Amino acid sequence: xxxxxxxxxxxxxxxxxxxxxxxxxxxxxxxxxxxxxxxxxxxxxxxxxxxxxxxxxxxxxxxxxxxxxxxxxxxxxxxxxxxxxxxxxxxxxxxxxxxxxxxxxxxxxxxxxxxxxxxxxxxxxxxxxxxxxxxxxxxxxxxxxxxxxxxxxxxxxxxxxxxxxxxxxxxxxxxxxxxxxxxxxxxxxxxxxxxxxxxxxxxxxxxxxxxxxxxxxxxxxxxxxxxxxxxxxxxxxxxxxxxxxxxxxxxxxxxxxxxxxxxxxxxxxxxxxxxxxxxxxxxxxxxxxxxxxxxxxxxxxxxxxxxxxxxxxxxxxxxxxxxxxxxxxxxxxxxxxxxxxxxxxxxxxxxxxxxxxxxxxxxxxxxxxxxxxxxxxxxxxxxxxxxxxxxxxxxxxxxxxxxxxxxxxxxxx
Numbered sequence: 001x002x003x004x005x006x007x008x009x010x011x012x013x014x015x016x017x018x019x020x021x022x023x024x025x026x027x028x029x030x031x032x033x034x035x036x037x038x039x040x041x042x043x044x045x046x047x048x049x050x051x052x053x054x055x056x057x058x059x060x061x062x063x064x065x066x067x068x069x070x071x072x073x074x075x076x077x078x079x080x081x082x083x084x085x086x087x088x089x090x091x092x093x094x095x096x097x098x099x100x101x102x103x104x105x106x107x108x109x110x111x112x113x114x115x116x117x118x119x120x121x122x123x124x125x126x127x128x129x130x131x132x133x134x135x136x137x138x139x140x141x142x143x144x145x146x147x148x149x150x151x152x153x154x155x156x157x158x159x160x161x162x163x164x165x166x167x168x169x170x171x172x173x174x175x176x177x178x179x180x181x182x183x184x185x186x187x188x189x190x191x192x193x194x195x196x197x198x199x200x201x202x203x204x205x206x207x208x209x210x211x212x213x214x215x216x217x218x219x220x221x222x223x224x225x226x227x228x229x230x231x232x233x234x235x236x237x238x239x240x241x242x243x244x245x246x247x248x249x250x251x252x253x254x255x256x257x258x259x260x261x262x263x264x265x266x267x268x269x270x271x272x273x274x275x276x277x278x279x280x281x282x283x284x285x286x287x288x289x290x291x292x293x294x295x296x297x298x299x300x301x302x303x304x305x306x307x308x309x310x311x312x313x314x315x316x317x318x319x320x321x322x323x324x325x326x327x328x329x330x331x332x333x334x335x336x337x338x339x340x341x342x343x344x345x346x347x348x349x350x351x352x353x354x355x356x357x358x359x360x361x362x363x364x365x366x367x368x369x370x371x372x373x374x375x376x377x378x379x380x381x382x383x384x385x386x387x388x389x390x391x392x393x394x395x396x397x398x399x400x401x402x403x404x405x406x407x408x409x410x411x412x413x
Contacts, residue, residue, distance in 0.1 A: 056269045076269040087275075090282055094249040115145060121147050123148075124183070204227065215236075219319060228251060
């Protein structure tokens with residue numbers, strides 16, 4: 001594989017717009033000399049990158065295949081149909097909408113399909129790992145709907161399903177949302193379905209993080225249980241940045257109309273076609289191996305961090321995602337993120353449940369794409385701890401990071 005854009009394209013950009021060429025080359029250099037442990041990021045294949053930069057980016061295509069508001073959509077109709085067919089087959093869904101521009105756009109469309117302003121919605125509290133679209137007052141969700149938050153158990157860090165049931169009985173929400181940006185364990189979708197049925201509520205699964213693992217058979221699927229599944233196509237799924245919606249045929253028309261014309265205009269057809277490429281890649285046996293390796297790496301990295309003295313929430317992970325408290329090493333989450341960034345290790349911090357402290361949120365999707373395995377996870381855990389204990393200075397850490405990435409480049413060649 002070779003990284004795109006090709007050198008001749010970069011040279012052309014340098015001649016036309018050297019300022020932006022410097023940005024592009026600088027970002028390629030950053031990704032090729034640092035470790036990417038952000039849980040929401042990954043490296044797409046060269047094929048996905050090629051489609052994103054293709055002439056499909058020029059086409060305006062409001063509407064859906066066979067019913068567009070612009071002419072000349074014959075070929076992009078084919079691309080979108082391929083994407084929909086591959087998505088429904090990959091996830092066993094009755095219907096897929098592949099047009100959402102992002103995960104948040106997908107959630108907005110799901111709410112628009114099922115809810116009206118003022119409806120009550122039950123979702124994971126923001127301080128317990130809920131997303132902005134799960135009721136943040138700074139987000140449309142918190143302004144348009146009445147959100148009630150459930151949480152995780154203070155001792156185990158696991159979702160308190162009895163609390164979910166009690167809140168559902170007390171508030172009778174129109175919808176229950178299950179999903180998180182910082183929950184490292186599998187979600188019991190069958191139990192959420194039972195609770196939603198008891199309350200007469202819709203069940204919306206926000207599977208932005210685990211959907212790639214679902215595609216690879218490394219995580220349970222929400223599709224058989226949720227009325228609508230919202231997801232992203234990047235992260236573990238390794239496609240372009242964007243969103244999608246999965247549902248049964250009975251909600252297909254409502255979902256489609258909620259995307260277009262209610263919440264979006266013309267689809268980004270280069271992104272839609274790139275999603276089709278990613279779905280095709282995810283349907284192969286190599287992706288299944290990859291998805292399981294992502295989880296194995298995450299468990300190895302979590303165990304290594306815990307052995308080095310960090311407190312890993314829930315005691316480990318079932319997914320690609322880890323949250324950990326670096327306080328036992330004498331530093332808070334923000335300080336730890338800054339120190340590690342200086343060392344060339346890129347990750348996020350997050351609010352830890354049942355406290356105002358910030359911890360670290362990291363994931364193994366990108367490093368697994370690079371070909372790293374359990375030995376490298378042990379090495380990364382030791383490096384992280386060494387930096388946070390001030391046993392390894394930023395220069396020494398940078399050298400080790402460069403050596404590791406050189407051995408496992410994101411785009412060989």
